[in-house]
Amino acid sequence: MTTERKKIGFLSFGHWADERGSGVRTASDVLLQSIELSVAAEQLGIDGAYFRVHHYARQLASPFPLMAAIGARTSTIEIGTGVIDMRYENPLYMVEDAGAADLISGGRLQLGISRGSPEQVIDGWRYFGYQPAEGESPADMARRHAEVFLQQLEGRGFAQPNPNPMFPNPPGLLRLEPHSEGLRDRIWWGAASDATAIWAAEMGMNLQSSTLKTDESGEPFHIQQAKQIRAFREAWQKAGHSRKPRVSVSRSIFALTDDRDRAYFGRGGKDSDQVGVIDETRSVFGRSYADEPDRLIEQLREDEAIAEADTLLLTIPNMLGVDYNTHVLESILTHVAPAMGWR
Template sequence: MPTPDVPLEKLGFLTIGLFDGDDPAPGHENVLQVIELGEQLGFDSAYLRHRHFQTGISSPIAIMAAASQRTHRIAMGTAVTPLGWENPLRMAEDLATVDILSGGRLEPGFSVGPPIHWDDVKAALYPDTADAEDLSSERVARLLRMIRGDAVSTFSGTSGFEEFSARVEPHSPGLAARVWYGSGSARSTRWAAEQGLNLLTSNILKPEQSDLETDGRWDFAAIQQRQIALFKQHHPDGDAARVSQGLVVIPTDTATREQKARYEAYVEKRTPRTVAPMGPPGPGLLAAPDVLGTSQEIAEKLYGDAAFREVREVVFALPFSFEHADYVQILTDMATSLGPALGWKPPA
């Protein structure tokens, strides 16, 4: 196995938090237990996916608020919250509140664009303003201004017996510096850099036609590496700008024979989507191959990944639809075997 020139600095994981629609309580409790386990194992961060009209976490802020009272060190974030579903002002209030409750441990990530199945949900989400809503990157810029404490109300002062502020309250200093942007295209990557945001890269990206190799292949790692380089080029912090990579990584060091068989079937079923972009004519969305094997095998594959070599932080995604015991095994192997194989050390 190659020896890293620079060790991995931060190790995190991402979960969707599945639950039974007829009995949602156990699934939500499992998410909290997974975050607690992550802290016990030394993970630096636990990230939550965001789902609506599905049996996955629809309110990650509520989950993080609960987890903040059951943990003490681990950072918590979203990867990502589609901001088209949210009111930026209310989101700023909730984020600051939970950040304060957690002692400054929130690292929220966002994306923009119309919500999925927009035509089916817009009447319920924005019954009077759907056609007027700005679902572009400006929505994130507006949220950032509110989190940073800019004046957003035209009134401040005393009204009767009550005091009012022109900025969103509460205000949590430092939160704005911990906001991430989930980018998959070169255009959105450059925009995130120019805003001074942190960059979340994942196992899905949107390539350009020019990214197609001369032999007709799509090289996911090479495309992602170019996007990371573009981000650092345009970010005020340059090479010091924070970038985190999120791939689906499944270590099998302590997995049972039955678990390994299920993991292999899962990866095999998903592999065809990594061959070419999915979507309408023209480049759609391209997926990275899932990485399955022992921690030593995974480390070798990651060191051969051009994009991984450009980052010092990772948020490895837990596969969908696995059992709680599977997540315990995967997280334990990540923290005790894979992380150290990548040069990572848990906090003292």
């Protein structure tokens, strides 16, 4: 269990909808508000701005222009994803995009990648020009893309140079440019199962564990997730990596401190886990939290996985706008984090 100061970030799904009550009606709205919220969060002392990536949906999709823009407007906040679906990615082009965005931000990218979740389109990655190799599953393809991405982030030359180049080349094989030193250590894998968490550790990636997990024991979600984190750290140690890994968990947590909070979330959070089936796999979905600060703190102290993680990502209702979400984050920092020992 970690006893260090906990990093606290927000995780936005980046929804927009032109409907009553929405403060985010267009793609332009969600992009610009994501930048503004990141600036406001940094001013509050929030440690990270993270964004989901979904295709074919009215949600954030291509993350690198957004992260570069946030990087240009901020100076300290971490900027990340949770997660990029590697079934859809050209890993070499992604190295170039990631390197450029990381350099613009001064080395603050924290990229969560994974096999992704069910999308709006059946096998949507096929329209992007990708398909599993013979004998591969889509998840296998995602891991293959991830392995190429990780290898190329190391910055070693691999491409034979043209003997008559337009511009002078450095000696030897050429690498992808721009290269951002240290980015390889800031890649996270979004793991739903214990096995993929162990694989992530063996590959030298940090761990992102979300609000759902493959149900592998029938135990409460937070207990299964805490066990997954411990298995990840044990595998990391066995792999002999020199650095210390990071682990994040995501939660919906709302401190009810004013009439707006009570109007939106006054019915409380989901007091118990939910069970569902994703891709024919039984999964357990963690509860959400919404209560007066004193009671909220008592509930959060029982969450074993939050205690195990060094980073907590707060999922936010982004369609309620920048001002309200700034208030949500400030309420956690003011009324919850100190009592929990996170600050």
